[in-house]
Amino acid sequence: ANAARWVTAKYLSTTRPSGIPTSWRTAERGLQPNAVRVHRAARARFPSITTYYGVRRDITPDHPAGRALDVMIPKYQTATGRTLGFSVASWARMNARSLRIRYVIWDQKIWNIQRDSEGWRYMASRGSDTANHKDHVHITVFDG
Numbered sequence: 290a291n292a293a294r295w296v297t298a299k300y301l302s303t304t305r306p307s308g309i310p311t312s313w314r315t316a317e318r319g320l321q322p323n324a325v326r327v328h329r330a331a332r333a334r335f336p337s338i339t340t341y342y343g344v345r346r347d348i349t350p351d352h353p354a355g356r357a358l359d360v361m362i363p364k365y366q367t368a369t370g371r372t373l374g375f376s377v378a379s380w381a382r383m384n385a386r387s388l389r390i391r392y393v394i395w396d397q398k399i400w401n402i403q404r405d406s407e408g409w410r411y412m413a414s415r416g417s418d419t420a421n422h423k424d425h426v427h428i429t430v431f432d433g
Contacts, residue, residue, distance in 0.1 A: 312339070319344035321355040323389045323430035327381070328358055330388060331428075335377055338363065342425075351429045356391075360426040365418070371396075377426045394427040 313332065317325050320343045328341060340361035344352060351357035360377050364370040378395035381388070385402050392401035398409040418424045 316341040316343050316358075319355045320358070321430065321433060323433050324356055324358050324428075327388050327390065327428055327430055330384070331358070331360055331377065331380075334380060335360075335373070337373070338377070354432075356432065357427060357429045360428065362425055365424045374423075374426055381426065381428050389431045389433065391429045391431050393429075394422040396423055397421040
């Protein structure tokens, strides 16, 4: 188990690693610092989730302004996927103060820090799993 191993030079890189994977940098392009912090914390806490979306055109201002992150839940229609989604949403809510999270949407329910005492509130149907936030957890942060 503790035996020495050797690697030939053809398997070694001549360039220094950039720090974070390209997929992370892509998701973080245009995000505000608080949203970047949430993205990196979520990646560390939930390594099985590999797809994140940040800045995009939208009718609400949060995504275009770099304040919103969509955490896409793999196999969201399965019991395992739903459990993972609830875990992400609960984690975001529990860490809202330290991560400067303003609100979270998951599974057609919304929670926001200003109305924390009301817990998760149901939202009207928007017509699809994506619009109803059943396939992803939406996290919006405060500016900064």
